[in-house]
Every structure is written in C-alpha cells, then in structure tokens.
Amino acid sequence: MADTQRVTVAIGPPTWTVVDQRYTIVEPVEVFLEFLRQSDYSHNTVKSYARALALWWSFLEGRDGSWQQVHLRDFGSFMQAVRAGTVGVGVTALPEVTAVSDATVAVRMRAVMSFYRFHAANGVEVAAALYEKVRAPGSAYLPFLEHIARREGRTVSRLRLRTTRSETPILLPSQITGLMEHEAVWDPSTATWLGDLRYRLFWAFLAETGARLGETLSVRHCDWVTSRGGTPFVRLTPTDNHPHHHRLKTGARKVFISTRLDRLYGEFVWALCEAGAESRIPDWDNGYVFVNTLREPLYAPLRSESVYAHLRSLKRRGLDLPQRMTPHWFRHTHATALLLADVPLHVVSRRLGHRDVQTTINTYGHVTEDAELASLANWQDFTRGWVSSAELAP
Structure with a gap:
C-alpha cells in the first residue's frame, strides 16, 4: 500500500x-x-x-x-x-x-x-x-x-465533480469576547493584566485582521507600525527563514488595525520587557511577536501546534466554543462581518490577501447573497405603494 x-x-x-x-x-x-x-x-x-x-x-x-x-x-x-x-x-x-x-x-x-x-x-x-x-x-x-x-x-x-457547499463557520461576538477575557483581564486595583496577555493579543489579532494562522505567527516587531498620529498597521511580509516554516500564502500586504489593538500590543511589549525578554532576544526588531512566555525555550517563536493544543485545552475547560472550531474561524468571522457591513468585495479580498477576488466570491459570496435575499422578507413593504391601472383611470 x-x-x-x-x-x-x-x-x-x-x-x-x-x-x-x-x-x-x-x-x-x-x-x-x-x-x-x-x-x-x-x-x-x-x-x-x-x-x-x-x-x-x-x-x-x-x-x-x-x-x-x-x-x-x-x-x-x-x-x-x-x-x-x-x-x-x-x-x-x-x-x-x-x-x-x-x-x-x-x-x-x-x-x-x-x-x-x-x-x-x-x-x-x-x-x-x-x-x-x-x-x-x-x-x-x-x-x-x-x-x-x-x-x-x-x-x-472530462471529469465533473459536484459538491454541496457547506456553510462557512463563524464565531459570535460573545464567544470572541469570552475567549479573550478568559485569557487575560485588566485588574484596576493593581493596574496590571491578570492571565496570559500573549494569547489575548493573539486572538484579538486574528479577530481584527482576518490573517491566517501562519501569517500571524510570522509577524515580527519591525512589522508592527504603531500609531504616530496616523492609523497603525501591520505589514505581512513573505519570509523563508521562519524556524517553524510559517509563511505567507500570498504576497505582502498592509493590514490597518485599531488603536485598541495597537494599545494591547504596547501593553504586551511592556510586559515582555519587564520579564527580561529584551536582554534575551538579541535582535528585537526581527524578533517574533508571538513567542513562548511560560515554558522553554523562552521567547522562541510560537508553534502552530502549540496554538492548537492550547485551544483544545480551552474546550476541555468548558469554554463556550464550538468543538470543531479552529483558528481559521476568526478569518471567516472577520470576512463575514466586513461583508455584512457593506464593505466592497474587492476591498475585503485585498485585506484577506486573496490572489483573486473570485476566491473571495467563492468562499463568502453567500454572505451578501443571503443578506440581499433577507432584505426581501418584508416584500409587502415594497408593494404597499403600488396601484392598479383601474385605480389610475379617471
């Protein structure tokens, strides 16, 4: 065999x-x-x-x-x-x-x-x-x-294969919020974050950017451009030297982010420095954002296997998460939210890093289609003002 x-x-x-x-x-x-x-x-x-x-x-x-x-x-x-x-x-x-x-x-x-x-x-x-x-x-x-x-x-x-399209899985806002708050919360009494701030930043980044898992794990500190009076953004750049072989599936792109996410990144960097990471990372600018913080080797790039293992442990703890959920669901959720907010399809395609807008249409075309069809549910509202020719006759 x-x-x-x-x-x-x-x-x-x-x-x-x-x-x-x-x-x-x-x-x-x-x-x-x-x-x-x-x-x-x-x-x-x-x-x-x-x-x-x-x-x-x-x-x-x-x-x-x-x-x-x-x-x-x-x-x-x-x-x-x-x-x-x-x-x-x-x-x-x-x-x-x-x-x-x-x-x-x-x-x-x-x-x-x-x-x-x-x-x-x-x-x-x-x-x-x-x-x-x-x-x-x-x-x-x-x-x-x-x-x-x-x-x-x-x-x-000459071969034709027909498949039924499955529904694209997404996460509810309450599930995303619950997941991030489970990872780390701000304690105003001590003015510190309690929990694993790294994973709170990780899930927030996936939810807000729609980036793939490998793209997220490939982000370096030099790729994160914080706000200096403008809109902060993250450069997703191709690389062939990641120690765990993570890479961009498509070409380089710039993803703009909110000041809230940028502030969370700053809090995480400050926490790393307080823990002594700056002295242990020889080249900070080219160091990866998401690293080991709780086990050896400390500050080494995080593996995708570690992310999946962490997610499985969260599900076993009874967190309100679908059992089939993967990190890629954040990407589906991000795209769905943008399309329901009437963001043009070609803009969503560029943000997701699709090679062709047809890929976006094939994956998420049903989102706008369902929204348009749902808007016709109250069809009587559209016909209430119609009159017959008899009513118009003198």
Whole structure:
C-alpha cells in the first residue's frame, strides 16, 4: 500500500514524497511534487497533494492497475472509495478508513487531476485523453480574451465533480469576547493584566485582521507600525527563514488595525520587557511577536501546534466554543462581518490577501447573497405603494 514519507532537507522546510508498497519512491508522483516545490507551493500544499496521490496509488495497486492505463470510470470508483473509506469488496481498504465529506473528496480529486494535468502538459497521452478542447457557443456576453478562446478552445476536464457547499463557520461576538477575557483581564486595583496577555493579543489579532494562522505567527516587531498620529498597521511580509516554516500564502500586504489593538500590543511589549525578554532576544526588531512566555525555550517563536493544543485545552475547560472550531474561524468571522457591513468585495479580498477576488466570491459570496435575499422578507413593504391601472383611470 502506498504511503507518504516525510523528507528532511538541509535548507528549507521539510517536504513529502510518496512511496509504493515496496517502499520505493513513486517517480511520476515525485516529478509532479517537485514541480510544485519549484513553483513555490507551500509545504502544507505539497503534503496535502502527496496524501491524495498516496491514496490514488494505493487504489491502483489494489487493482493491479497502471497509472497510464486509467479510464473515467476508474476515477468514479476512486471517488466512491475515498468517500466510503474502502476500495470495494475483497480489496484492501484505503488508509482513510472512515467516511469523509464531499469537500474532502473534492480536495483529493483536485490533487489527482492536477497530477494528470501536469503530465498531460508534458505529453503523456493517457493524461491528455482526460481533457478535451471545447469552444463556447456564441452569445451576447464576451469574457476577457474570448477571441483567443474561440480560436483555440478551452481545455477542460472530462471529469465533473459536484459538491454541496457547506456553510462557512463563524464565531459570535460573545464567544470572541469570552475567549479573550478568559485569557487575560485588566485588574484596576493593581493596574496590571491578570492571565496570559500573549494569547489575548493573539486572538484579538486574528479577530481584527482576518490573517491566517501562519501569517500571524510570522509577524515580527519591525512589522508592527504603531500609531504616530496616523492609523497603525501591520505589514505581512513573505519570509523563508521562519524556524517553524510559517509563511505567507500570498504576497505582502498592509493590514490597518485599531488603536485598541495597537494599545494591547504596547501593553504586551511592556510586559515582555519587564520579564527580561529584551536582554534575551538579541535582535528585537526581527524578533517574533508571538513567542513562548511560560515554558522553554523562552521567547522562541510560537508553534502552530502549540496554538492548537492550547485551544483544545480551552474546550476541555468548558469554554463556550464550538468543538470543531479552529483558528481559521476568526478569518471567516472577520470576512463575514466586513461583508455584512457593506464593505466592497474587492476591498475585503485585498485585506484577506486573496490572489483573486473570485476566491473571495467563492468562499463568502453567500454572505451578501443571503443578506440581499433577507432584505426581501418584508416584500409587502415594497408593494404597499403600488396601484392598479383601474385605480389610475379617471
């Protein structure tokens, strides 16, 4: 049975490859994964694609099939196998032995089809047979560069996968406030913060900026530009030297923040200095904002695994948080709040750091759509002033 193998390299983050049942690297898959690495895909994306292709290779090994001798019906059987967690009666089970959602099936299939699209572009005929050239019929609407598409046609997959859109999860304001107050509260009698001020700042930053987890953990003190008569902001800048390999998924951007969040950052920096962090951090400007403060190694950059472990401990303590909640829910909540406040879609897209506004539409388009439809609930208010032609007749 094929499986993923973690590979440690001398320079850069770890990566993953796929080995077959004889523990030999699967060369066609490795060629594709190397293309992803050279194209600057994140190591998490490479890992996700490797897992999907390991499932696909296990499926082929269970049927004694060749990756170059596949048909559309094989992909249908694979999707059903991934969805159910088994290949079929009398055949070895896939590593994912529990039933999964349609969204997970779509993620797995997207990786497999990208694998074949890559080999199709490199002249593998069986892969090319999975795609076809189509020409759009004539219509009044002409998209950008339609003149090229009409002449050469569009390359589309012969495989269609339809999934039901799940509702984007969000947090209630009371849940966010309760979480931050559980972490740390201001004690006016002693004029100090009681609790873990670091995590209060962390959750507040996620809620107010909509930044991804890796982006947040990559923020350095030099990236935080405090208010000097203007609006404070944080620079989210790409970096390849984070010790835990956190990075920006998209390009650099500037995120403006409130004076309240800026003040909380100042309080946290003051608390760090009082604890002696300034003398233990050799390069303060390039030091990371979110660091270890309670355990060794002190003031080392915080790991994403530590954030998830802390969140799990909060749920076990009975805090009013959904059990499925992840730090990414803050991002969904931030985007939803902006759209409901009628912030233009392209502005929300730039703030979130999406490469394309279509990504924002695909993820959060239902928010504005639901709000517009909800505004029609009192439809009688719109028709109250209507009159019939008989009433207008003299």
